[in-house]
Amino acid sequence: MRALLAADRTAGFGGLAVRDVGHPHTAENDVVVRVCAAGFTPGELDWPGTWTDRNGHDRAPSVLGHEVSGVVAELGFGTTGLTIGQRVCGLTDWARDGSLAEYVAVEARNLAPLPADVDHTTAAALPISGLTAWQALFVHATVRPGQSVLIHGAAGAVGSVAVQLAREAGAHVIGTGRADDRDVVLGLGAAEFVDLAADGLDSVGEVDVVLDVIGGDVANRSAALVRAGGTLVSIAGPPENTPRDGRALFFVVEPDRHQLAELLERVRSGRLRVLVGDVLELGDAVSAFTRRRRGKTIIRVDPQGTAPS
Ligand SMILES: NC(=O)c1ccc[n+]([C@@H]2O[C@H](COP(=O)([O-])OP(=O)(O)OC[C@H]3O[C@@H](n4cnc5c(N)ncnc54)[C@H](OP(=O)(O)O)[C@@H]3O)[C@@H](O)[C@H]2O)c1
Incomplete structure (x- = not known):
């Protein structure tokens, strides 16, 4: 699958490239999400979790982006509460490969069901x-x-x-x-x-x-x-x-399904506006990191979630 990779800590923006990488691994209670749209934060290159896992071991090159909206493609061992084909959005783990990719593995509890009337672009701008x-x-x-x-x-x-x-x-x-x-x-x-x-x-x-x-x-x-x-x-x-x-x-923001559901309900009922800026393709993800525009930049990966899983 294709993904935006950050090569190493010292290379900065110059180390970013869209490349082919391996399919993500599902651990217990994970799902793999087929990514329809992804959000990122320009400062990610300075975050510890971008470069090391939770044991402090080097994990570069790393897939960037930690906001995802998409469709559940696989269930991990023991995963309950979500089903294959379900629309979901959420926040992915800081110290694992992220959402600027065709697929991302996420703990199921970090995701909320995405109502049919909230589009993937808006949903990808909401979690962080x-x-x-x-x-x-x-x-x-x-x-x-x-x-x-x-x-x-x-x-x-x-x-x-x-x-x-x-x-x-x-x-x-x-x-x-x-x-x-x-x-x-x-x-x-x-x-x-x-x-x-x-x-x-x-x-x-x-x-x-x-x-x-x-x-x-x-x-x-x-x-x-x-x-x-x-x-x-x-x-x-x-x-x-x-x-x-x-x-x-x-504080550092934490994933929370219940809070995300509350936010999604406000979006679908028109009580909360999410300011989306540029909407770009995965191939443009490198330039997306370096440009500054009003509103959240969103990367569309598979906008309709139609690709085979
Ligand atoms: N701890 C956490 O869990 C957490 C979570 C999310 C974000 N963050 C961090 O929080 C910061 C904000 O995130 P964000 O996504 O909201 O960023 P953002 O979309 O860029 O918003 C920051 C806003 O502050 C304005 N601003 C910055 N410096 C200013 C100044 N000196 N005077 C007036 N306005 C100023 C910016 O204007 P311009 O665009 O014109 O500069 C922009 O409107 C980032 O550093 C991000 O990494 C931390």
């Missing part, structure tokens, strides 16, 4: 951004109605989902970004927009929760905005500053 936003707001920060939530990078993949979820949860949402993100962020339901370059953070006042996707100076300055009992939750890296009377934490 959707689960990250959900876990940040509702698992780590426990946002409640009436609270104020400051969401940095609110026009980006994670931020745009977070704005919509926080607003639906009854929060007062303040989104930040660059000047030309304003209309997108307000259109997603934020009550206020802050242009980080022009306005800075001084005008924001105290908030209950900050979701930071940018890190560095933005994260450092945000700690002081968190009111007593509040939370600064970052996905960019461990925060250096902690709120005076609150919590600061960093």
Whole structure:
């Protein structure tokens, strides 16, 4: 099968190539998914799991991409709950070969059934951004109605989902970004927009929760905005500053079938918009890693899921 391979840690983007590789191995409780569409994160080349397995052993060359939407093609030993031919989407293991390939092996529990009225392109854009936003707001920060939530990078993949979820949860949402993100962020339901370059953070006042996707100076300055009992939750890296009377934490998103099903239900009922950017073929996956566009870039592998398994 064809897949996007990253050759080794030192080669960077120059080590990416679409090549023929072996068919994935199904372990216990796995399924093999025939990939219809896949999502990736440009920063994957810096992630430990891209280069080493869970025992710390070198696993390069590695297949990139960890978001998949497709059709179940094989069941592993003992796998229950999913059936061959079923439409599914989900998040694949960081330390295993990924979804920028014709087939990917995934633990069945990491996948959610994909409703017939959600297309594979949209579904492939949802697992990382959707689960990250959900876990940040509702698992780590426990946002409640009436609270104020400051969401940095609110026009980006994670931020745009977070704005919509926080607003639906009854929060007062303040989104930040660059000047030309304003209309997108307000259109997603934020009550206020802050242009980080022009306005800075001084005008924001105290908030209950900050979701930071940018890190560095933005994260450092945000700690002081968190009111007593509040939370600064970052996905960019461990925060250096902690709120005076609150919590600061960093987490890495985890697969969760139930949360993904909740997100998919919001997509199919029109309550959640996923911002998809470019949609490219697997042969264009190398260039997809290096270009920067608004919205999540999705790689179509077998768009209809029609190839023989
Ligand atoms: N820990 C985890 O589990 C986890 C999960 C998902 C993502 N992440 C990480 O979180 C980060 C965000 O992910 P994402 O997928 O949401 O990325 P994204 O789609 O690129 O969104 C980031 C947004 O922040 C904006 N931004 C960045 N720096 C800015 C600045 N200085 N001023 C104003 N706006 C700025 C970007 O604008 P431009 O596009 O114009 O730069 C973009 O709109 C990435 O580093 C990603 O690797 C971590």
